[in-house]
Amino acid sequence: MLEVIEGGIQTTVQEYPGRVGYLNLGTYPAGPMDHFAFRIANLLAGNAPGTCALEVTLGGLKARFNERRVVSVTGAAMQPTLNGSSVPMWQSFEVKPGDLLALGMVKAAGGFRSYLAVSGGFDVPEYMGSRATFTVGGFGGFQGRGLKKADRVPLNPASAGNKLAGRRLRKELIPSYAAEWEIEVMRGPQADPDYLTAEDMDLFFSKAWKVDRNSNRMGIRLESHKWQWARATGGVAGGHPSNILDNGYAVWTVNICGDQPIILVADGPSLGGFICNATLVHASTWKAGQLVPGRDLVRFKEVTIEEAISLARRLDASVSERSIEREY
Amino acid sequence: MVTPNATSRAIIDRLPASGERPEVVYRYAGDRFILLEYGDIVLDLRMNFRIFGLNDAIGKVRIPGLIETVPALRSMLVHYDSLELSPRRLIETLKELEAGLPSVANLTIHSRRVQLPIAFEDRHTRADIQRYVKYTRQDAPNIVNGHNIEYIAQYNGLSDKNEVIEYICATQWWNACIGFWPGLPFMFPLDPRYAIVTPKYNPTRPWTPEGAVGVGGPCVAIYPVASPGGYQLFGRTIPIFDLQQRNPAFKENPILLKAADRVEWVAVSDEELEDIRARVYDGTYRYKIVAYEALNVRSYLEFLDLIKDEVAAFQKRQSEATKHVPVP
Numbered sequence: 001m002l003e004v005i006e007g008g009i010q011t012t013v014q015e016y017p018g019r020v021g022y023l024n025l026g027t028y029p030a031g032p033m034d035h036f037a038f039r040i041a042n043l044l045a046g047n048a049p050g051t052c053a054l055e056v057t058l059g060g061l062k063a064r065f066n067e068r069r070v071v072s073v074t075g076a077a078m079q080p081t082l083n084g085s086s087v088p089m090w091q092s093f094e095v096k097p098g099d100l101l102a103l104g105m106v107k108a109a110g111g112f113r114s115y116l117a118v119s120g121g122f123d124v125p126e127y128m129g130s131r132a133t134f135t136v137g138g139f140g141g142f143q144g145r146g147l148k149k150a151d152r153v154p155l156n157p158a159s160a161g162n163k164l165a166g167r168r169l170r171k172e173l174i175p176s177y178a179a180e181w182e183i184e185v186m187r188g189p190q191a192d193p194d195y196l197t198a199e200d201m202d203l204f205f206s207k208a209w210k211v212d213r214n215s216n217r218m219g220i221r222l223e224s225h226k227w228q229w230a231r232a233t234g235g236v237a238g239g240h241p242s243n244i245l246d247n248g249y250a251v252w253t254v255n256i257c258g259d260q261p262i263i264l265v266a267d268g269p270s271l272g273g274f275i276c277n278a279t280l281v282h283a284s285t286w287k288a289g290q291l292v293p294g295r296d297l298v299r300f301k302e303v304t305i306e307e308a309i310s311l312a313r314r315l316d317a318s319v320s321e322r323s324i325e326r327e328y
Numbered sequence: 329m330v331t332p333n334a335t336s337r338a339i340i341d342r343l344p345a346s347g348e349r350p351e352v353v354y355r356y357a358g359d360r361f362i363l364l365e366y367g368d369i370v371l372d373l374r375m376n377f378r379i380f381g382l383n384d385a386i387g388k389v390r391i392p393g394l395i396e397t398v399p400a401l402r403s404m405l406v407h408y409d410s411l412e413l414s415p416r417r418l419i420e421t422l423k424e425l426e427a428g429l430p431s432v433a434n435l436t437i438h439s440r441r442v443q444l445p446i447a448f449e450d451r452h453t454r455a456d457i458q459r460y461v462k463y464t465r466q467d468a469p470n471i472v473n474g475h476n477i478e479y480i481a482q483y484n485g486l487s488d489k490n491e492v493i494e495y496i497c498a499t500q501w502w503n504a505c506i507g508f509w510p511g512l513p514f515m516f517p518l519d520p521r522y523a524i525v526t527p528k529y530n531p532t533r534p535w536t537p538e539g540a541v542g543v544g545g546p547c548v549a550i551y552p553v554a555s556p557g558g559y560q561l562f563g564r565t566i567p568i569f570d571l572q573q574r575n576p577a578f579k580e581n582p583i584l585l586k587a588a589d590r591v592e593w594v595a596v597s598d599e600e601l602e603d604i605r606a607r608v609y610d611g612t613y614r615y616k617i618v619a620y621e622a623l624n625v626r627s628y629l630e631f632l633d634l635i636k637d638e639v640a641a642f643q644k645r646q647s648e649a650t651k652h653v654p655v656p
Contacts, residue, residue: 023398023407025583026507128581137510139571139582188338189355189363236371238545245369246514248398248405248507250357271400271507271514279358282410308359309410316411 001066002118004151008060008103010217012133013122013141013153014038015052018266019130026270029251030132030140033113033217033266033289036175037075039319041117044072044092046164049319051121051156052131054147056114059105061147065095069155070119070164076111076177076290078103089114091168091327111177111290120158135217136267166327173323177290180208184284184303184311185254190244190275197228204277205300209261213294219255220263220288222298227259237273246273252280252288254300263288278302283311341419348431350375354419359410364422365403371546373516374432375402376504377625380588381435385425394418399587400505401514432625439588439623441500443616444550446593447601448493448563449477452537457561460533469654470529476560480543484524485649492562493595495522500590501548502623511552511569511583515591520632520639525646528558530656539564539605552583564601565593566608566615575608577615584615590623 004011016038018031032038032055042051054061059078065071072092073080080087081102087093095101106112124131124142133141142153192201203225212221227241234243242256249255249269253276255262263280265288278300280288291298303311336355340362343352350367357363364382366375379399386397393413398405408418454475461471472478477489486492499519506513517523528544533556536542540551542559549559552569567575568584577584585591596604607613632639 020407021396022510022581023396023405024506024587025581026510026512027583137571144571186338186356186358188336189357191336191338194336235369237369245371245401245403246505246507247363247365247400247403248505250361250363250405250407253357253361269508271398271505276357279356279361281359305356305359305410305415312359312411 001155002122002153003064003066004147004149004153005062005064005100006060007147007149007151008056008058010057011061011147012055012135013052013124013131013147014055015050015130015132018132019128019134019140022128023248023270027128027134027137028264028266028268028270030130030134030266032115034075034115034286036286036315036319037113038115040090040169040323041072041074041115042121043319043321043324044074044090044167044169045070045117045119046092046159046167047117047119047121051117052124053115053117053121056103056116058112059103059114061116062100062102065099065101066097067155068097069095069158071095071101072117072167073103073114074117074169075114076106077109078106078114080104088168090174092165094165106292109177110179110292110296112292113289118155118158119164120156123154123156134267167324168327170323170325173318175286179292179295180297180299181287181291182299182301183287184281184308185278185300186281186305186308187278187302188276189250189279191277193230195230195241195275196277197230200227200229201277205302208297208299211291211293211296211298215291215293217265217267219268220265220291220293222261222263224259225261227256242274244273244275246271249276250279252285254278254280265289281308281311283308283315340415343423343426348433349426349429350378352423352426354422356415357405360407362406362408362415362418363403364406367402369402371401371516373502373504373518374625374629376502377435377437377623378429378432379404380437381429381432382422382425384438385429386422389421389425391418391421398505398507400507433629435625437588437623437625439590439621440586441590441592441618441621442585443592443594444565445596445601445604446541446563446565447596447598449475449489450564450598450601452564453540453561456533456535456537456540459535464531464534468529468656470526470560470656476542477562479653480524480526480560480562483526483650483653485645492524495524496562497593497595498522500592503585503587503589503591505587506583506585509552509555511585513550513568513585513589513591515548516546517548518590518628519635521635521642523639523642526560527655529560532556532558536561537564538569539567541565550585566601566605566613570608575611575613575615577617588623
């Protein structure tokens with residue numbers, strides 16, 4: 001069991017790949033915003049894929065363990081401490097009954113979310129086929145919400161653990177979270193020349209987009225922009241040229257809502273009536289999860305389907321024992 | 329893979345129109361989704377019927393690597409694992425299925441008939457509309473005598489609110505897709521003689537009670553939970569979403585309605601609605617769902633042909649009225 005002393009800004013129980021298969025009932029998959037750091041955290045703690053871990057947004061989580069476990073913290077640098085002494089990130093370590101783990105707030109180093117995995121994983125009930133917290137619907141995870149002071153989050157039994165301590169991700173695989181990002185996307189579904197002009201798309205790929213303060217697990221808002229548009233109006237779908245007849249939204253797509261681009265992320269809307277001019281590829285979605293609202297800049301880089309698939313294979317292959325080394 | 333007449337890099341492939349079949353366009357939506365669209369950007373339920381015909385055909389074959397489909401008005405989002413199923417193979421399969429589809433007129437679509445009680449101009453929608461007047465916009469032209477229902481009458485050239493009620497209850501409402509929020513239906517009248525339309529709120533209404541029913545453009549929606557909203561409200565129904573699954577109707581999941589359901593409204597008083605809602609939550613109310621019915625498209629199209637003069641007459645009456653009614 002993990003006893004929450006401080007829940008932090010937003011700490012949720014997540015599971016990868018989340019609640020897949022319910023888009024036709026209006027439900028986005030939830031799951032971790034950064035699937036790479038999330039999966040590495042589980043790997044370091046010796047957990048099978050699909051084990052629940054915590055997503056900590058911005059920081060501030062303090063929690064006490066009442067049993068011996070191996071834990072790992074990955075993602076944005078939150079200066080984790082165990083009973084006040086610094087512990088490393090991207091490396092597993094042992095905790096004993098009574099130990100207090102604290103995550104600080106993310107600093108200028110960058111990144112926005114970190115992941116805490118505990119050997120055995122968090123034991124929360126399945127809801128609609130998954131244990132991921134869906135913040136919009138208020139279901140999944142721990143009582144459908146972020147963790148709060150005095151919550152006691154149950155853990156699954158863990159297999160004998162201390163040889164799991166001291167596992168770390170090879171240094172060259174630790175991502176850097178800079179304030180300027182390059183995010184790989186594919187053009188479409190609604191791009192040029194039918195919805196936007198070629199100039200609009202050129203600008204989309206050349207501009208450094210500021211991430212809006214008002215960003216969360218539903219959408220990462222970027223700054224508004226005056227698009228040229230290839231159409232005068234949306235016709236039957238509405239007055240604005242960004243309007244289309246409602247269609248399903250791909251997860252991690254760039255939705256242009258009026259003038260404002262919004263990356264629709266883990267807990268986003270499943271369907272709607274605005275164009276989506278580009279879509280993040282599987283290998284780049286984790287970057288959206290680490291964008292710092294109100295600070296970071298994003299450039300979109302167009303890739304082909306072949307490039308996207310090879311990036312995906314490389315990323316998924318890196319979540320494996322071959323990426324792990326022992327501390328000593 | 330891109331065919332010579334493809335106009336956009338977002339477009340993977342096209343299947344030209346042939347006979348009754350509209351053009352099919354296949355678009356990239358990242359490396360895990362494709363978006364399929366039928367025909368021109370017009371609101372035509374026949375395109376939606378065809379989407380369900382295709383969806384049924386997809387359901388009958390096993391496509392390894394296909395994850396899920398999201399039917400919408402004239403489009404379908406297809407979620408697939410590109411590491412297992414190449415987009416080229418997926419599109420070839422979809423094209424083969426397209427070739428085997430009967431014409432729209434020969435489709436029979438499995439469609440449940442769902443009877444829902446509705447209290448028109450009920451106290452809860454009235455309360456939230458009055459809050460809007462008090463806190464958001466005092467001079468909203470879409471609020472007449474403290475509600476939206478008389479505005480709906482004015483905008484559509486109907487004599488009074490009783491005629492609005494008559495119109496809404498006179499037709500079945502086709503649920504073309506579910507989305508945006510878990511369980512939210514996008515419904516259109518199957519009998520276009522009663523196809524009311526309205527502009528949306530401006531600005532958006534910050535509050536809407538759970539179960540509220542409203543119209544925006546040509547579409548009628550039910551609000552699954554209390555939320556902001558932009559549709560003109562006319563009444564309130566029973567829960568279509570229940571997280572706690574307190575009624576057998578929510579046994580499988582918390583979502584009542586499915587795409588291709590038909591909703592019929594049965595007017596009840598405010599008190600009757602409160603009573604039914606209480607019985608929904610204590611588990612004794614039985615939702616009135618006829619599960620075995622189907623929509624025979626040929627008979628439906630014959631029906632449309634039979635009433636086309638009446639439809640034209642109503643549309644004329646509507647457009648005359650609209651000229652004299654302010655838009656919010």
